[in-house]
Amino acid sequence: MIRVSLPFHLRSLANVEREVKLEVAGEPTFAAVLEELESQYPMLQGTIRDHVSKERRPFIRFFACGQDFSHQPTDTPLPDCVRDGREPLRIVGAMSGG
Numbered sequence: 001m002i003r004v005s006l007p008f009h010l011r012s013l014a015n016v017e018r019e020v021k022l023e024v025a026g027e028p029t030f031a032a033v034l035e036e037l038e039s040q041y042p043m044l045q046g047t048i049r050d051h052v053s054k055e056r057r058p059f060i061r062f063f064a065c066g067q068d069f070s071h072q073p074t075d076t077p078l079p080d081c082v083r084d085g086r087e088p089l090r091i092v093g094a095m096s097g098g
Contacts, residue, residue: 002033002078003088010048010091014041019088028083030062031074048091063090 002022011018022036031054038045049056054074056062061070065081081087 001085002028002036002082003085004033004037005088005090007091007093009093010044013043013047016041028078029075030069030072030078030089033078033089034074059094059096061092061094063092064088 002024003019004022005019006014006016014020020037020041022033022040024032024036026032034048034054037048045051047057048060056070056074061068062072063069065079065087067079069076077083078089079087082089
């Protein structure tokens, strides 16, 4: 069971609590988690990654086990602490400005 923590605006859109739990078939990669998340919550399609290219949206970041995985390829396997449910995969809305 993979735990995914969503930012407030995506939780509101999907009408879910802070974390959702997903069963991911096959190798648990970032792409597999996003596919399952969008499958269970179709209203999130296009919010985390582009509809066509499947690239991460510019102001969305992925964190797990204290590390930033935002620029890793989406076929990267999830860290062990996320696979075994000790830590959630955190999807975070980034901010910019100055």
